[in-house]
Amino acid sequence: MRNILIIDDNDIVQLVLKKILAKEGYSVDIAINGKEGLARIGQQPYDLIITDLMMPYANGFEIISKIRQHPMGKDTPIIIISAITNEDSVLEGFKLGANDYLKKPITGRELIIRVKRLIDAQVSRAENI
Amino acid sequence: MWQDFNSYLLEYPSLDAAIYYFINLPLVIQIACVFIVIAFLATLFAYGSILVRRFKGGRRDRRMSVIIPRIDTLLTEHIILNEGLSENIPIDQIQLPLEEFRIPLLRSRFGKQMLIDRIVSYKKSFTGSIGALLRQLYLELELDKVSFKKMKSPKWNRKVQGMIELTDMDMSISDVNILPLTNSKNRELRAEARNAYIKLSKNEPFKFFDIVTEPLLMWDQIELFKTITTTEEISIPNFARWVTYSSNKSIVSFCLKLIVHYNQQDAAPAVMRLLENKDHVLRANAINCLGKLRYEEAEDKLVSIYSNQPLNCQIEILKALGRIDTGGHVLFLRQEFLHSSDFDIRKNAAKSLIKTTGVSQDLIRELIDTGTAENKLILKHCMNPLIKF
Amino acid sequence: MDEPLSFWEHIRNIYESTVFIYGMTMLLCYALLAILSFIGIRRAQKRDSYSDYKKLLGSPLAPGISVIAPAFNEGVTIIQNVRSLLTLNYSRFEVIIVNDGSTDDTLEKLISEFEMVQVDFAYNEKIKSQPVRRIFKSANLAYDKLVVVDKVNGKSKADASNAGINVSSFPYFLCTDVDCIIEKDTLLKMIQPFMHEEGNRIREVGDPCPECGYIHVVEENRRVIAVGATLRMVNNCEVEEGVITRMRPPRALIPRFQEMEYIRSYVLGKLGWSMINCVPNVSGGLGLFDKEVCIKAGGYDPRSFGEDMDLVTRMCTYMRDNKQKYAVRYIPSTQCWTEGPPNLKIFSRQRTRWGRGLIQIMSIHKKIIFNPKYGRLGMVVFPYNLFFEFLAPIVEITGILYYIYIVVTGQINWHYALILLLFVYLYAVMITTFAILWDQITYRYYKTWREVIGLAMMAFLEPIIYHPLIVFFALRGYYYFITGRKHVWGNMQRQGFGRAKPQAG
Known part of the structure; x- marks a missing residue:
């Protein structure tokens, strides 16, 4: 069973993403801000992390950077889902190590395909080592 | 004072005594007495209003804390996780369990509004098939009628609210309902009606650009830009038309931004003609547009008009040269960098020089080595990847 | 029977009438501001009911x-x-x-x-x-x-x-x-007035152009140069890593008064002025400015004691001097929480500095006062601030001395005096209470109704405790300015927020 961590303070996004992904057979954990997210990453390994950019206490970029520095997070695929859509922010997200950037509003099907693709790629990479 | 009052009391009944006494007071004191009463009552009223407001607000919060989770459960169960979606049944053939939504909690006006707000919030985060199914639900529960009713309200902000709900849910509003509002006295209503028309009209959404005579405010531009660039079945015209013929400067400058967004290269000649315009702000916008379009034919013209331009246009020209990046004007950029007296000109010239791909590293090195302390700093600033501007 | 009035009695009559007119005008101004700010709050509410400022993101x-x-x-x-x-x-x-x-x-x-x-x-x-x-x-x-x-x-x-x-x-x-603790959506909200400013017109100016035959169309824009928002005290609020988790009015006396004063001054005062484009000042604690105009006006002045008001004044005069229309706007919601002076000493320093700043600005910019060239700034903003902000403490102190005089010489009509006093007192309480009501209409700040009412009740104590302090320190500020005494800036001992533990209830 694959684990996914969602870091987002928006209740709708938390609820819906959890339901959609749980239906596809993933086990989903929710963190309502960056601090909690980092704490959870320290507790167990995740196969994928989905994060928002605008959250209190620590913005998304800082969280991604810290995830990439964390021993348990440095290879985990990261998808950003955000309402911020300007080019600079997108580029910054990728440069910091995110694997994908979805702009709101998102479609459920596209999300599932991207999630699947990233997790499968990660799994096969792990198996090849 | 009391003695006077008492003397009145001896002669007249108490109410008349009070009135006679009052009339004989100096005017100032009379006014003061009246105002004391007014201030006292007004203060009581204010306290009362505060308490009523808190109470009502608290009650609303409690109702919301009950309704919202219920709505969320219903929406996630029946819409997000709808079986028909995953089986790829066409949206209009999916059977929605409407009875689940027709609970007493959601029958009141408050409940219906909460449901509409929540559906709209969901739709803002999720589009595609989920979005379409949400729209279907909105229609079948006849919530669109609720929104339409708002448009009939005499209050302008209710009208706008109704319109926005309908446009957020991709409902079509017939022209006969929107068009009168586009001429409304209230500016905000006009702007929102225009926005709705552009999003929903099948015929000629952009004819507003021809007829709108008032300036387009920054906020209106942002809303329109979002509507135009995110609405799916809109046919994008060549915006050069308005760049050339519109007398409304804010429309022209808005169209320049759209030209850049849609990369309309064939609009570039019309933008070039704007370089003759008397308004230096508009000229700066046009130069900016040409630079972002990377329109190479503009380079020579820009360099030739450079010396007659005010500062803001000159800076835009330097930026544009850096973006267009043909490498044909490196010497010009170098000239401006070395000899201009204005700091910003030198900085932008340096930036464009460094950005130009054809430029040799030797040239940059030479400039650094031979430059003044300030110029050295400018070059190093522009070359540093940590500094973005 | 009627003796001709002596010279002294003439002076007394003139003095009493002047003070009376002064007082009435001031009270009328407050009433006007209350009405204007109410209109402003309703308008802001209407816009908030449908506008989604997050579109900017x-x-x-x-x-x-x-x-x-x-x-x-x-x-x-x-x-x-x-x-x-x-x-x-x-x-x-x-x-x-x-x-x-x-x-x-x-x-x-x-x-x-x-x-x-x-x-x-x-x-x-x-x-x-x-x-x-x-x-x-x-x-x-x-x-x-x-x-x-x-x-x-x-x-x-x-x-x-x-x-x-x-x-x-x-x-x-x-x-x-x-x-300062800044609310997360502050930038989104404060940039709105810059983008919403109306007062634009397209005019056709002058004769048809000899070259092309058309009359050149000119757009007249009113440019917003500064936007301010409401500030409050963070003392006794629960703060978690830069986010306010629970708002509470301050418990200590002086910050509590100051919270009430800020609400009145921002929500009633500055918002009211904003409706007629006569805002005198955008606070240094939180202000969004147009950089180009600020630089052209010369930036902040390090020698000023009220550098925020000084900058706004210079930006406005710059726009007027260059014949450009401008506006300074306010939004009623609270966007910033700052630590209020916790004790009398630091408070006195703050108020003395403000008094000093005010008299300094009046003297530096005296050419603006009653100068029609400066439009609203010269005919409304500065005269108002001169008479009802700057002169108010002076008028009050002379009033008190006069009262003492007529009490001592037994000329006072106690009943009338008390009625007048009661009138002014209740009026002040009424205005402050309305300010708190306007604030609650904007948003239901604080968690319990007791906290709101508790804060509103401070209005009853203000004229007795707080107001005399303000008057005294303002006068001290003027005195220091005149005598040119060096100001000690001092340093607010930071209480630090991280240690605020959640309090029961």
């Missing part, structure tokens, strides 16, 4: 904003404060922290926490300030919005702000204190 047309925050010896809380500023909800902004020659570890903490490295920055000194020693940017892309400027201490926040403006790259800048 996804728009490439959103203007960039530079957040400038000077810092001096803020080592205790600097990391938390900066992190809080970095998490503001906006798509295009930068955070410029100006280290004003701190003697503690402020700079070192910043450098280590945010991985700052010194960069060769092309510093263009558009506004004069103390020398800038070094400029830092972060090596970690996650913090690329942060810029740290290390400069020589300029003994004033104005000087540090100027350095920040010189370094900034966006057309608007938000000036704030690094220890």
Whole structure:
């Protein structure tokens, strides 16, 4: 069973993403801000992390950077889902190590395909080592 | 004072005594007495209003804390996780369990509004098939009628609210309902009606650009830009038309931004003609547009008009040269960098020089080595990847 | 029977009538402001009911904003404060922290926490300030919005702000204190008035152009140059890492009074003025400014004691001198929480400085007063501030002395005097209560109704306790200005927010 961590303070996004992904057979954990997210990453390994950019206490970029520095997070695929859509922010997200950037509003099907693709790629990479 | 009052009391009944006494007071004191009463009552009223407001607000919060989770459960169960979606049944053939939504909690006006707000919030985060199914639900529960009713309200902000709900849910509003509002006295209503028309009209959404005579405010531009660039079945015209013929400067400058967004290269000649315009702000916008379009034919013209331009246009020209990046004007950029007296000109010239791909590293090195302390700093600033501007 | 009135009695009559007219005008002004601010709040509410300012987040047309925050010896809380500023909800902004020659570890903490490295920055000194020693940017892309400027201490926040403006790259800048708590959507909300300003007209000017035969169309824009919002006290609020989790009015007496005063002054006062475009001042604690106009007006003045009002005045006079229409606007919602002076000593220093600043501004800009060339600024804003802000303490003190005189000489009509006193007292209470009501209409701040009513009740104590203090310190400020006494800036001992434990109830 694959684990996914969602870091987002928006209740709708938390609820819906959890339901959609749980239906596809993933086990989903929710963190309502960056601090909690980092704490959870320290507790167990995740196969994928989905994060928002605008959250209190620590913005998304800082969280991604810290995830990439964390021993348990440095290879985990990261998808950003955000309402911020300007080019600079997108580029910054990728440069910091995110694997994908979805702009709101998102479609459920596209999300599932991207999630699947990233997790499968990660799994096969792990198996090849 | 009391003695006077008492003397009145001896002669007249108490109410008349009070009135006679009052009339004989100096005017100032009379006014003061009246105002004391007014201030006292007004203060009581204010306290009362505060308490009523808190109470009502608290009650609303409690109702919301009950309704919202219920709505969320219903929406996630029946819409997000709808079986028909995953089986790829066409949206209009999916059977929605409407009875689940027709609970007493959601029958009141408050409940219906909460449901509409929540559906709209969901739709803002999720589009595609989920979005379409949400729209279907909105229609079948006849919530669109609720929104339409708002448009009939005499209050302008209710009208706008109704319109926005309908446009957020991709409902079509017939022209006969929107068009009168586009001429409304209230500016905000006009702007929102225009926005709705552009999003929903099948015929000629952009004819507003021809007829709108008032300036387009920054906020209106942002809303329109979002509507135009995110609405799916809109046919994008060549915006050069308005760049050339519109007398409304804010429309022209808005169209320049759209030209850049849609990369309309064939609009570039019309933008070039704007370089003759008397308004230096508009000229700066046009130069900016040409630079972002990377329109190479503009380079020579820009360099030739450079010396007659005010500062803001000159800076835009330097930026544009850096973006267009043909490498044909490196010497010009170098000239401006070395000899201009204005700091910003030198900085932008340096930036464009460094950005130009054809430029040799030797040239940059030479400039650094031979430059003044300030110029050295400018070059190093522009070359540093940590500094973005 | 009637004797001719003696000269002295003439003077007395004139004095009494003048004070009476003065008082009535002031009360009328307050009533007017209350009505205007109510209209403003209703309008803002109507717009909020449908407008989604978050649209700005996804728009490439959103203007960039530079957040400038000077810092001096803020080592205790600097990391938390900066992190809080970095998490503001906006798509295009930068955070410029100006280290004003701190003697503690402020700079070192910043450098280590945010991985700052010194960069060769092309510093263009558009506004004069103390020398800038070094400029830092972060090596970690996650913090690329942060810029740290290390400069020589300029003994004033104005000087540090100027350095920040010189370094900034966006057309608007938000000036704030690094220890203020700023609400997350502040940038989104405060940029709105800049984008909503009406008063635009397209006029056809002059004769048809000889070259093309058409009359050249001119657009007349009213440019918003500054926007302010409401400030409040953070004392006794529960704060968690730069986010207010529970609002509470201050418990200590002086900050409590100050909270009430701020609500009245911002929600009733400044919003009312904003409706007729007569705002005198945008607070230094939180203000969003148009950078170009600020630079052209000369930036902040380090020698001023009221540098925020001084800057706004100069920006307005610049616009008038250049025959351009301008506006200074206010939004009623609370966007910033600042630490109020916890004790009398620090409070007295603050008020004395404000008094000094006011008289200084009046004297520096005296050419504006009653000068029709400056339009609203000269005919409404400055005269109002001259008579009802500046002169008010002086009128009050002479009034009190006069009262004492007529009491001592037995000429007082006690009943009338008491009625008048009661009238003024209740009127003041009424205005303050309405201000709190307006504030509650804007948003239901605080958690319980008891807290709101408790704060409103302070209005009854204000004329007895708080107001005399204000008058006294203002007069002291004027006195210091006249005698040219050196001002001790001092340093607000930072209480630090992180240690506020959640309190029961």
